[in-house]
Amino acid sequence: MDTCADEREMPSVYHYLRQNKKFPTVWCPGCGIGIVLKAIIRAVADLGLDKDKVAMVSGIGCSGRMAAYVDFNTLHTTHGRALSFATGLKLAKPEMKVIVVMGDGDAMAIGGNHFIHTAARNMDIAAIVINNLTYGLTRGQYSPTTPFGSVAATAPYGSIDQPFDICKTAEAAGATFVARSVVTYVLEAEKFIARAIDKKGFSVVEIMSNCHTYFGRSNQKATALQMMNWLKDITVPASAKAEEKAGKLERGIFVDKELPDYLEHYKEVVRKAQEMREKEIHHDHS
Amino acid sequence: MIQGNEACAEGAVAAGLCFFAGYPITPSTEIAEVLSEKLPVLGRTFIQMEDEIASMAAIIGASIGGCKAMTATSGPGFSLMQENIGFACAAEIPCVVVNVQRMGPSTGQPTSPAQGDLMQARWGTHGDHPIIVLYPSSVKEAFNLTVKAFNFSEKYRTPVILLMDEVVAHMREKVDIPAPDKLEIFERVKPTCQPEEYFPFGDAENGVPPLANFGEGYRFHITGLLHDKMGFPTLRADEILAWYERVFRKINSNLEDILLYEDVMIEDAEYAIIACGISARSARAAVRQARAAGKKLGMVKLLTITPFPDKHINEIASKVKNILVPELNFGQLILDVQRAAKGQCEVNGLNRVDGEIITPGQILERMGLKN
Numbered sequence A: 001m002d003t004c005a006d007e008r009e010m011p012s013v014y015h016y017l018r019q020n021k022k023f024p025t026v027w028c029p030g031c032g033i034g035i036v037l038k039a040i041i042r043a044v045a046d047l048g049l050d051k052d053k054v055a056m057v058s059g060i061g062c063s064g065r066m067a068a069y070v071d072f073n074t075l076h077t078t079h080g081r082a083l084s085f086a087t088g089l090k091l092a093k094p095e096m097k098v099i100v101v102m103g104d105g106d107a108m109a110i111g112g113n114h115f116i117h118t119a120a121r122n123m124d125i126a127a128i129v130i131n132n133l134t135y136g137l138t139r140g141q142y143s144p145t146t147p148f149g150s151v152a153a154t155a156p157y158g159s160i161d162q163p164f165d166i167c168k169t170a171e172a173a174g175a176t177f178v179a180r181s182v183v184t185y186v187l188e189a190e191k192f193i194a195r196a197i198d199k200k201g202f203s204v205v206e207i208m209s210n211c212h213t214y215f216g217r218s219n220q221k222a223t224a225l226q227m228m229n230w231l232k233d234i235t236v237p238a239s240a241k242a243e244e245k246a247g248k249l250e251r252g253i254f255v256d257k258e259l260p261d262y263l264e265h266y267k268e269v270v271r272k273a274q275e276m277r278e279k280e281i282h283h284d285h286s
Numbered sequence B: 001m002i003q004g005n006e007a008c009a010e011g012a013v014a015a016g017l018c019f020f021a022g023y024p025i026t027p028s029t030e031i032a033e034v035l036s037e038k039l040p041v042l043g044r045t046f047i048q049m050e051d052e053i054a055s056m057a058a059i060i061g062a063s064i065g066g067c068k069a070m071t072a073t074s075g076p077g078f079s080l081m082q083e084n085i086g087f088a089c090a091a092e093i094p095c096v097v098v099n100v101q102r103m104g105p106s107t108g109q110p111t112s113p114a115q116g117d118l119m120q121a122r123w124g125t126h127g128d129h130p131i132i133v134l135y136p137s138s139v140k141e142a143f144n145l146t147v148k149a150f151n152f153s154e155k156y157r158t159p160v161i162l163l164m165d166e167v168v169a170h171m172r173e174k175v176d177i178p179a180p181d182k183l184e185i186f187e188r189v190k191p192t193c194q195p196e197e198y199f200p201f202g203d204a205e206n207g208v209p210p211l212a213n214f215g216e217g218y219r220f221h222i223t224g225l226l227h228d229k230m231g232f233p234t235l236r237a238d239e240i241l242a243w244y245e246r247v248f249r250k251i252n253s254n255l256e257d258i259l260l261y262e263d264v265m266i267e268d269a270e271y272a273i274i275a276c277g278i279s280a281r282s283a284r285a286a287v288r289q290a291r292a293a294g295k296k297l298g299m300v301k302l303l304t305i306t307p308f309p310d311k312h313i314n315e316i317a318s319k320v321k322n323i324l325v326p327e328l329n330f331g332q333l334i335l336d337v338q339r340a341a342k343g344q345c346e347v348n349g350l351n352r353v354d355g356e357i358i359t360p361g362q363i364l365e366r367m368g369l370k371n
């Protein structure tokens, strides 16, 4: 561990990976999920968090497998429900930093309702959505973010569902931090993730990622590089000029605001309840 | 005088409930309402989730954080919870799920009593798995069995289902709530070893490995995938077999503790009734009436319906002429009774599904014991 070449970064990454977990990962060579894993680890390292106080809760999918590899308190839940498990955990252990990792299917399809409600409650959770535009684990069926017209395992003639914009959904539902990046911009991704973890309240970071194995292969981007380059092509920085943005997805921070989180409100409920109880007791005795 | 639902809420608080998540549904809603008032006073957590799937997930998450956790629902919500109940079985996370039964499949009839979810409570989630199901027949038992449900869930690291009848949930009876120091409360066994030596899914003497809370120094992995003793997914046949063997053993080798039932005049009985919930109350009245008329009728009231007291029922079947199983469905409990009786005596059902309860008179008539 101490003998690695890059003294600056390697020890930090290894420190957060499980030593007793067998590598390589379950992911295809070149899959973007590994890049997101590293970005999360570096964000946690940058924040100097104690591993004992970090929980990673994941859903079901290729992305959901991430939890097994990191040396935190890790919970691999059911498809779409990661945020609800995380809500229970956060309320039981408010001092923990809870990071939720989901696929686009987890977050927008089967778990869409949990996503908007967790946002509306402003639960203090950092939700990292790895958007690879498809259902990776089940081999490339169309997902709520599959671009219109794309070919998928269950859309051989092209998908006719209108895709969801994860960030806009998060913003409308009340998330207090919302950002989007792409696996090709690792430093940006890392920065957004660090901010999301650090910030109190419900934070959503969408990281667009490559599933070249399924989405790419069906849509003329069969290698990791081809799909990554395409992801670069279809996105622009939020700071770009209006004419450059036409028809493209923006990268950047869309929401960053301060609002009391659920736990803060709940503390107030407890205070009121206890005050009323005190009064009752007082009343009974007088 | 309190309601069955209130008694359940009180029992949960007495057992140490510190996290409740739920979604309103008749006839269970009073449990959530009572707890929404009580838990904040105690500084504990109540949350109304967006549905029952989320409620079930949230209580598992809270339990992993070290809270005693519960949800309460009825038929449609119980159906929605099944996938995550299975997660709690697979990951061996203690939690209590109350299902106040309504009538019929689908929306059915929310305000009429029925005993139609016995098989669902046992087998509702997919895949082979052990589980514990308790069934009160009175308001007092609703209190006591809720406490038991928490104790069993913590002791055996398993979800426990508390099945209630609508009439028990809504009837008012006198309950003397015991002083906290008079209650036997089981607290979760946590690891004491070094984190490197901790196996959250390893074997232990009683088959139940200690469970560390998240955030307290034992960083480990929990998954609904079949896993090894560390908690990591495995495809190895020996590790999968070891898991199955242990989770069934932890229940099956502790039956003496888990199987709760009450015998009523069964010693010299020539005829027996096996029943649970509200049907057991009618059965008790039938026994009283039969005995007054000099007929040797006895009964077993089941408080634990899963696992099933096969041995006890088998013994009774070897002594009596026949057994009657009255239930508010088309025959669910009777399947277990028949299996346990092994053909040693006649086993008949008395089934009522019109939203009314079975009367003692109907029982006696069906058994040919009416004067």
Ligand SMILES: Cc1ncc(C[n+]2csc(CCOP(=O)(O)OP(=O)(O)O)c2C)c(N)n1
Binding pocket: A060, A061, A062, A063, A064, A079, A102, A103, A104, A105, A106, A107, A130, A132, A134, A135, A136, A137, A138, A143
């Ligand atoms: C209730 C349920 N329905 C369906 C599945 C099958 N399933 C597993 S993962 C998945 C989709 C995964 O897609 P996504 O969430 O986008 O994650 P990815 O694999 O792309 O990372 C599906 C449909 C399941 N596990 N559970």
Ligand code: SF4
Binding pocket: A026, A027, A028, A030, A031, A032, A033, A062, A063, A132, A136, A137, A210, A211, A212, A213, A214
């Ligand atoms: S199937 Fe797609 S998402 Fe899954 S590991 Fe392979 S490339 Fe990644």
